[in-house]
Amino acid sequence: MTVLHVPDGSDFSLVCDGCGMTVHHLGASLHNWDLVWSLFRRHGWIGVRSSCGPHGCPRCTLRAGLVADQ
Ligand SMILES: [Zn+2]
Numbered sequence: 686m687t688v689l690h691v692p693d694g695s696d697f698s699l700v701c702d703g704c705g706m707t708v709h710h711l712g713a714s715l716h717n718w719d720l721v722w723s724l725f726r727r728h729g730w731i732g733v734r735s736s737c738g739p740h741g742c743p744r745c746t747l748r749a750g751l752v753a754d755q
Pocket of ligand 1: 742
């Protein structure tokens, strides 16, 4: 599970599958997943394009020795 939706669908949060770090209120500020993910990829998050995940935060990326495909 990577993206948590609120029941009314107006907001969602991104959850790191490695450490559980959660970034809240993305839907409220950025409105759609594609925009959120393109932004987070640029900030070091890795994972698949699908909101179903898995996704990893920059901290977990470093710990796992993985590199983002840029
Ligand atoms: Zn993490």
